Amino acid sequence: MSHPDEGSSTPSLPTWAVQQASVELYDTTDTEVIAQRAREIARDRREREDERHDEYDDPDEGGEA
Numbered sequence: 001m002s003h004p005d006e007g008s009s010t011p012s013l014p015t016w017a018v019q020q021a022s023v024e025l026y027d028t029t030d031t032e033v034i035a036q037r038a039r040e041i042a043r044d045r046r047e048r049e050d051e052r053h054d055e056y057d058d059p060d061e062g063g064e065a
Contacts, residue, residue: 017042 013035021037
């Protein structure tokens with residue numbers, strides 16, 4: 001029988017984010033703390049990427065100005 005949290009709708013964390021979180025939290029062995037930080041890192045990167053794409057939107061094409 002699988003664990004209730006397995007296969008949930010939560011997407012898996014990117015390996016690079018988990019590695020970065022592990023480096024930042026080198027003195028922590030709590031996997032939930034590391035996973036939470038990895039989610040924050042991944043979310044921050046997505047937000048930066050979204051902002052970078054918005055920078056090139058053309059207001060005449062319905063993009064941000």
